[in-house]
Structure formats: C-alpha cells, structure tokens
Amino acid sequence: MKLKINGEIVDVEVEESMPLLWVLRDELHMTGTKYGCGIAQCGACSVIVDGTVMRSCSLPVGSLENMDIQTIESSDAAGTLSVLQEAWIEKQVPQCGYCQSGMLMAATQLLKDIPAPRDEDINAAMTNICRCGTYNRIRAAIYLAAERLAQAGKAVTIK
C-alpha cells in the first residue's frame, strides 16, 4: 500500500491492521516516533494526519491511504514545528526526551489551530504523558513559539 509521509510517497507491504507506529518504526526505520503504551494513552507516538494529531499506535495503517502523515522527521524550515523546536531548545525542555517527539507534534497542531493559545487551550491539547515532568517548560516553550510565530506573521503582513 502507498503512504504519504512527510510529503514523500512510500510503498509498504504489511497487513492493514498494523498500527502506523510500527510501520514507521520497523518497516521504514523512522524512529523519531516512539512507542510508550500502545493503547492511545501516552501520546509518545503522536503524528499529524490531515491536520489532526493522532496516536499512531492505535491507527491501523490500512485507513491512511492518500492521507497526509506528518512525523517529527518532517522538515518545515521556519514553519511551526521548527519554531517550536527552537523554543524547546531555548527553554531546555527535554529531559530523557522520549516523549518529546509526541509533545512537539501535539504542540505543532495546537499552534496551527490556535495561534495564541491560553492555558486552557494548552491543557486541552497537550494530553501526552511526560514521565520526566517537563510540563512547566513545555508550556513556557509553547508560549515562546506562539509569540515568535505571531511576530513573524506580523512582519509578513506589514511587508
């Protein structure tokens, strides 16, 4: 079957019931997306599918043909993800780092949906588990990225 991952079409031969997570990790060796629970509880496996954050451990790959799948490996120079990544570094967010791909995916979609989120929006969108407890810094980094994106947006508008 054909999948569109980070803008690239790839061919995989697996049963339709195999969750996307394992196609990414074991078939395509795209290891940025992580396995944490396998039951849609932790968010370590989060990816963005057609503009929605999804938990790839619970997403049969058969349902994804012709859909746009975005993972942490995607590059979007100066886009939302890379602004978030910079903010993540600036705020020194990750500890063990294992949850952070999923966190960044969730944050990317959050800022696309709600460019100026409030605390409640962050709480509602960021439902992933971080066992290392980096929540305070994640929140700070999201605010920083939102600010940066807003400024960049303004700069463009003024031009």
Add this chain to the structure above:
Amino acid sequence: MAEKNTKERSSLSKWTRRGFLGIGGLLGLGLVVGVGGLAYVGRSIKKYSGKGMGEGASLNAWIRIAPDNKITLAVARSEMGQGVYTALAQLIAEELEVNFEDVQVIHPQAESPYANTFLSTQKRENAFTGFGPMGKILSFMPVIATGGSTTVIDAWEGMRYAGATAREMLIQAAAKTWDVDASTCKAELGFVINTTSGERLSYGALAESAKDYTLDKLPTLKAKSEFKIVGKPVQRLDIPAKVNGTAMFGLDYKEKDMVYAAVKHAKITGNKITGFKNEEEVLKLPGVLKVVLTEYGKALVYADNSWRAMQAAKSLEVNEEGAQVPDMDSAYYFGEMRRIADEDPISVRIDKGDVQGITNEDVQEGERKLEAYYEVPYLAHACMEPVNATAIMENGNLEAWMGHQAISVAETMLNESSGVAKDKIKINITYLGGGFGRKGEPDFPRLIGAAAKAMQGKLVQMIFSREEDMKNDMYRPGAVCKMSGVVTQDGSLKALQANLAIQSVERQALGRIVPLMAPAAEKAKTTLEGLDNQAYNIPNHRVSFGNFETDILVGFWRSVSYSQNGFFQESFIDELAHAAGKDPLEFRRNMLLDQPRYLNVLDRLKEMSNWGKQEADTYQGIALQYSFESIVAQVAEIKKMGEKEFKIVNYYCVIDCGNTVNPDTIEAQMQSGIVFGLSAAIHGEISWKNGSPVQSNFHDYQMLKMYNCPKITVAIMENNEEPGGVGEPGVPPAAPALTNALFKATGERIRSLPLSKSDYVFV
C-alpha cells in the same frame, strides 16, 4: 527510505577490545599523570581503549583531541534526562580550557577508570588524589553505574583534575616545541599561548605529542570565583537531538533484515514459564520466526516486526510454576506488613533516650501522645521507554545497544547469558527514555544475551510491551510504618518512634545486581533512610525495621527508601506540629536550631512561598527531607475547588546541594522530582489479585499531566559546600507537602496513598 534511515553498524570483525589497548595505552605509567600516578593502585591493569572516541590522541581516559581540534569526552554515566553528559563535560571543559560548544560526549566501554567510586564507598575520592582501601579494591572490579544521585558527587574533583592534567600536558608539549619554560605558556579556549612571543598552538596540533608527557605534581584546581562553565546554566548537549527525533534510544538502532523478539513473562508473580501450550499455532501467525523458552523462565517470541512479535507473544499460552505464594492478593501482603510493624523489630537503627518508656506509659499532664499507621503501595517505574535491548552475536563477538544505567552490570550479564568473553563484547549505551532505577537491573541485558545467542548472526531487538514492563517490574516496595510520638505542653517534640515493615530493597536488588555486596536484611543500611538520618534534634528517638520477604521483586525506584520514609516521617511530624498547636514550619525550625544550612533553606522557603498568608480557599503544606547529600524543602499550595476537588496551584522548592554544576539542570530535576512524587501520591499503585499485578498500562497506572501539573518555582541555595545529589532529592518531600496541605484544607489526615483511593481529585 528504509536504507536512508538505517544507521550503519561498526563492523564487528574489526572489533576486539584488546586490539585497541595500544591506542589508549596504560593509565598511570607516568609519574602522576596519564592518569592517576602514584596514588593510583594497580596501575598495570588500569586500561582504557578509547573505543568510540573517534580520531585523535587520548590525553587520558576521558579526553581525546583530534588534529582538527574536535574534543571528545568520555562520560561513563547514563544520560537519562538528568543531564549527566553535560554536567561531567562542564567539569572537564572548565579545567581543560576549551569552548564548551566544541566538546562532544560519548559513553565509553566498561573499563576501570570509569568506576563510580562514591556509589560504592560513599567516599569522595578520585584516581588523581588517591583512593582509600575500599576504593582500591573496587578499582579491580569497578562498578560503572549511574544511580543514587552520585554522578556529580563522584566526579566533582576527579573530572576537573582530568581536565587540568590534560591542559598541563598540552602546555608542556607547546613549551617543548617553542623551547621555552612551561611557566611562560598559558592555555586559553583550545590554544596554548606563548606569553612572551604571542605565538599560539591549537590543542589539535599539540595532542599527539602531549599524550606522552607526564607531570610531576597535580595542578591546582581553579577557585570557584574563576569558573566560567561550572555553576553556569549552559545548554545541554543532548537536547538538540531530542527535539528532532534523531536522539538514539535503545529501540532506535535499526538495520536491514533485523528481527524482533517480544518478551513474555509468567502471569503469576514468582512463577517461571516451564513450557508452551500452543507453540505450533503461534508459529503460524504473521511474521513469527521462532519461539524460545530461556533458562530464566521467560519466553521470547521472534518475528520480523515488533508489533507482530508482541501480538504473537500475547497469544502464546504457557505453563508456569514456582511461586512461593501463588494466589495472593494485596490484602495478604499488607496484612503481613501490619503484623510485622506491630512486632518487635529485627533491626533497631536509632535508639536515643527513652522512647519506649515514654510512648508506652501514659503521658504526663499537658503532653500529647500520637500513634498512627502509615501505608504506601508498591509502585512501578513506568519509564516512558519500556524495557528493551538490541544485540547481535556473530563469530564469537557480541555487540549490544541499550539504555542501561550500569554498563558494568550489563557487560557481566551479557557475558553470563551469551557465553561471549567480556573482551569480545561491545556495548553501546544509548540515551535512556527514563531510568529511575529500573534500567540498572540485570534482567534485560541478561535476556538480550540469551536472545542474541538463540538467533546468531541476526540483529535482535528485544522489547517488553508496556504491559510486560509494568507487570514485571522491580517495584518500589509497599510498606507499613507505625509511628508514635509525644509532644510536650510547650509544644516541642519529646519522643518519636518509627517501626517500618518492608521488603528490603538493598538486600534484594544488590542480590540480583552485585550478589557479593548484598547485605543481610537487618544490616541493609539504606532501608531506613529518611527516618534514621534526618537532622531534627529529637531527645528521645527510636527507628527500627522489620523485614518482609515474599515473591515480589523490589528495586531501586527514584529516591528509594526516602520515597516512602519521607512521606511517613514528614506527615507524622506535621501531625505532631498540629497536636502541639504549632505552625508546621516553625515546629520543624525549632528542631534545627543548630543547623544553619537547614535554617537557611526553611527561611528561604518561607519567604518565597509567602508562607501562612494565603487567600481564604488556598492552603499550604510543607515538607523537608535530607537525601543523597542534599537538603530539599517544599511547600505545596492548593486551592479548594469542590468537596474533595483541588487544584495544585504552586509548588515552591528550595534545594541546598552545595556547589552546583548546572543550575538549570537542578531546576529541571526539582520540577521532575516533584511531578514524579505527585504522580505516585495521587495515582500510583500496583496491587495484586490472584498472584498477578492488576495494573498494566497508563490507563490504570496514571500520571500527572499538563492540566494538573502545578507551577513549580525552584530556588537553589548558594554556598561553597561539597556538592550533593539532585536527580532524586526532589521526590521525597512532594507527597507529604501535598497531604499536609490537604490536612490544612480538610482536616483529614492522609495516612495511606495514593490519594485517588480516598476519592481526592486534582484538576
């Protein structure tokens, strides 16, 4: 795409560690440096290979400099989020005199210079200034491990000497080149400068000749006031790779044509798998290659994909036997522990004054006596990354990739289970997706050795499903503690008694990991930590312990004994403060009047938390614990939202950990410890039914999340004391600070965790 993302494995045929000894050389052949010198015993066996450090010349076991000035540092401590790669690099780089941005870190092999001496001896010693008798013995069988919040304590002086001696060797080499006296040269940001002529030579140009120089005395270390890197919040070296998915964890090493092995354990705690019921059917499932029963009573189901392997392992039906108490429920375990807590203890650790006399008799006029039973459940580590390991055994060699906390343990276990000699084993320690003590256990390196041996010539990636991980942990033990105490009429603590019933972690875990070092239960020193080593001045004080033995495996869980004992002690101290009619902060303060560091911590906390001045529906609780050579005090601030519904608004945390290496990391570790402690306090419980753990995944073993995580504010005391630990000390005060705040809010004293069992909800 598959190929594009496949990392190339170093060729095994090129690998034997012996072959590299020529490059790394012997330690300590020089008089003092190269490294260790006179004080360093057994010099002839102090070898390091420099394997994995890339091009260039090794100045000692920790530092290699390439001709292009690339500086590679060996840090034999596992990076599990606590920032050790960065912290140790900071210590070395400070004295080496290099730009911090120019260094990179690798985890070396299990070689003797990298032993964690403080972890084994509790002595602040290093190879440069010399070891005491125990340190000398341990350098022959080095424990290379990351745990007990010891990394910086152990490295504080030694790693600065590693940098300083290398710098001096580079200066000597430059002086020789210019034919000038070394005292006219100085080192600066990766160059040696001839102060007379102004000439400069880069470290890269000097390293090859510098490596053969020896020093006749140890250089003087910089004074704290001269630090440029140590004590500064430099950015962590591991973070860039952790925001773009490229950081390599144990499950991330991939090759073409690799295979996967899902682990299956017996269902009943204490049982071993003895055979299979439906092997034939399982072998027919998609992708399944092989089913193996290991000698450890655990099964491996091999397939061409992790998911297929895990699905197949789930459907594998097994025969099992061996448990001592095969059908027990939690009620049995806690019944036993309650009985033990009431009995005469097997081990009395503190016996000061006349506690029994005081607490057994009717109290004097005006005095108050309190007695309470406290209880905590078993807890799983639940590292975000489930237990796993990857290895290939080929032509008598073995190469492994895993996030283990102790490479020396991993090496021993791989050797034992695969039969491959230690000098034919190479271990790549990856980043750990959480460790918390779980990843120092021997079970998974032992199993991957067996897994690779059973499928030789193939790279095998072994995985515990989350369910296997959670149900087969080495848990933080459940415990019961009987506390009693008497307060006087004037409101001070007259007597305190604690009798703890618990499975001894130290005895059991060391028995698994380093059997030679495992003490008898009654001799286990650490079991009572948190109760027997606090600073309070208590005139009559008795602390004792009764051992409970059962099939459940218990292990080191972030902050170990402090994790429960801190809750017992700090909750009960709070009870006594209220019984005495005293402010809980002042009550504690009054027992610490001769302890200036504690008083400073409490005063700072009082100020930053605005202690005692809250709005009507907001309540505070305080807790204080010394642990791992650091002092941490916290105030929890909660807001009442409904009957038993609260919002944890703030945590204020003050730590005195002496001299600091990276304050930003310390702040992060305090935040991390508090969240870890709160997850346990609010939700954490592993219980048993019919012999099996009930909880299996994050739906029934829940964590604090973004919405209910408080804002955590951290202050770090400034002083010039010896460094203490930071990875664990944030955990112990977190639970009692919260339950003490709840008492203020509701009048209900929480003596049993988790809070979810008492119907508290945190929004």
